[in-house]
Amino acid sequence: MQDVKDLHPGVTARNITLDASGSCDGTTFSGGLDGNNNKWLHDYKCSDGSHVFIYSLTEQKWANGGILPTTSVATFATIQFKYADIGTLTEQVTYDVYWIQTFKNLGDLQKYITAEGLTYEVIK
Numbered sequence: 543m544q545d546v547k548d549l550h551p552g553v554t555a556r557n558i559t560l561d562a563s564g565s566c567d568g569t570t571f572s573g574g575l576d577g578n579n580n581k582w583l584h585d586y587k588c589s590d591g592s593h594v595f596i597y598s599l600t601e602q603k604w605a606n607g608g609i610l611p612t613t614s615v616a617t618f619a620t621i622q623f624k625y626a627d628i629g630t631l632t633e634q635v636t637y638d639v640y641w642i643q644t645f646k647n648l649g650d651l652q653k654y655i656t657a658e659g660l661t662y663e664v665i666k
């Protein structure tokens with residue numbers, strides 16, 4: 543996706559959050575992944591200027607419930623990707639979200655990015 547902080551010099555802040563509500567092995571998992579805002583595990587900046595914000599369901603804990611067990615299948619009624627609290631704006635801004643997708647591991651994600659003809663650098 544494009545990051546408004548790159549696109550608009552007036553943007554001083556923005557919050558990106560992945561949150562959900564689900565369960566696994568009788569435990570409820572909900573809230574933001576790894577807490578709340580801007581808690582992605584990795585940020586890859588691609589050669590076209592876009593960013594890939596990476597969250598890991600096996601490495602990051604949910605605000606409620608902790609880390610998902612890797613030996614069972616979790617069921618989520620709601621998964622939300624939120625891009626909010628963009629400040630400080632004096633005009634309407636736009637940005638593009640190109641795709642949201644799941645991958646088994648970082649290697650598969652990296653292959654996907656390069657198959658799209660892009661290179662990337664790890665920002666975080």
